[in-house]
Structures are given as C-alpha cells and as structure tokens.
Amino acid sequence: MEQDKISAFRMQLKPGNEVEYKKRHDEIWPELVQLLKDAGIKEYYIFLDEVTLALFAFQKLGSNDQTAGLASLPIMKKWWDYMADLMEVNADNSPQTVSCPEVFRL
Template identity: 65%
Template sequence: MYRNAFTMKLKPGFEAEYKKRHDEIWPELSTLLSKSGIHEYSIFLDEESLTLFAFQKLEEGFDDAALPNHPIVKKWWAYMADIMETNDDNSPVAKPLNEVFYMD
C-alpha cells in the first residue's frame, strides 16, 4: 500500500451538507472504491479556509484512470457539484500533495 493525499475546496455555507452527504455515502460507491483499491479514506475540513484534506491508502497497482470514467463516480460528482469547486466534468478541483514526512 502507499499513501495519497490531496486537497479540494468546499463552497461557503455547505459544511454541514458535505458531512451529511458523506455520512450517507452510497453503498455502491463505497464498495466500488474499496474494490478499486482505496482503503482508509479520510477527509478533513479546515473550517476557516473551507479546504478539504483527503487521505487514502492505495493498493499497489491502483489505477487512478479507471474511477473517473465509472458511472457511479460520475453520478456522485454531479451530486456533489453544487457544494464544491468543480471542473467542467463535475470532478472536484483537486490539488495533489507531496509527502514530506512520515512516521510509522
């Protein structure tokens, strides 16, 4: 497994709604993410800047090109587009982060 982290941006006033939607994550999306090789997926919110910090553990050989084309992922992105900064295809604007320290 390897670690992956990135940031996204929430629109103002949608903090509670973002949490609610993730508390009620669709079982088919959760299953898809797990079967695709994503584990220990966490998202944290900096309420001052509305920056979302996401952390995942990914299986070796994880194919990051496959999920964006899956219908369930596209449906989730459309569902979330009204409360997040998104690209033209409704995918969240995400900024990858480079790991600079790790302690096991």
Template identity: 75%
Template sequence: MQNDTVLAFRMQLNKGNEAEYKKRHDEIWPELSELLKNAGIQEYYIFLDEVTLALFAFQKLSPNADTSGLSSLLIMKKWWDHMADLMEVNPDNSPKVVACPEVFRL
C-alpha cells in the same frame, strides 16, 4: 521502511455547505463505497479546515490498487454531479483537486 501507497490532495468547499457536505458523505451510496474499496482504496479520509473551508483528503491504497478507471465510471460521475453544488469543480463536475506531495512520514 513504509511500503504503503498513500495519496493526499486538497479540495475546496463552498461557504455555507459544511453540514451538507458531511451529511452527503455520511450517506455515501453503498455501491460507490464498494466500488472504491474494490479499486484498492483501503482507507479514505477527508478533513475540513473550518477556517479556510479547505478539504484535505488522504487515501491509503492496497499494493494492487488500480484507481485509474474510476473517473470514467457512471456512478462516479453521478456522485460528482451530486456534490457539485457544494464545492469547487471542473467543467465535468469532478472536484478541483490539488495534489499534496508527501514531505514527512513517521
């Protein structure tokens, strides 16, 4: 029986931004990375469908994770502003996210 908490969601990259999106994540700010880890995100993966430019994200959370306050933090908002020109975003520059419910686990 699996006890891990996982989140999966989809975002959308704008055409022509594949390399820049990867570059910015390769250079993720250390303070943002630390913040995500401290919130309980043990693992965070983002995959790109190169045909549709859909971004599929997967997060594994620790049992005591609390990510509820991340969206209100200044560094998170700065990251969203930094990434907004590359992808579909909401009016506050947060990425448009579509939750992907789990339907199978092995």
C-alpha cells in the same frame, strides 16, 4: 512487505455547505463505497479546515490500486454531479484537486 501507497490532495468547499457536505458523506451510497474498495482504496479520510473551507483528503491504497480508472465510471460521475453544488469543480463536475506531495512520514 510492500508499503501501502499514499495519496493526498486538497479540494475546496463552497461557503455555507459544511453541514450538507458531511451529511452526504455520512449517507454515502453503498455501491460507491464498494467501487472505491474494489479500486484498491483501503482507507479514505477527508478533513475540513473550518477557517478556509479547504478539504484535505488522504487515501491509503493497496497493491491493487486501480483508482486511475475511477473517473470513467458512471457511479463516480453520478457522485460528482451530486456533490457539484457544494464544492469547486471542473467542467465535468469532478472536484478541483491539488495534489499534496508527501514531505514527512513517521
């Protein structure tokens, strides 16, 4: 049986946006949820370090992983624009991310 691929990365929330960030994710657009699932994301978690405001994201990806193509899709760009005021972003409003390599698995 093929093991799921794991992706983990860190992002940075701007101070004072903790409540709004959670609210927007609690109300995530259904079409974005479907897009992420269609791209092969089986599970997606985001955790907040309340001291540093670092966001730690963890994705479990299926064998049909198509996540590399998400950045070019209009709904993804629309979400990034919607979230840009809350977090550190690149020039295209995509979140600034730092990959977190796996060092242990139980």
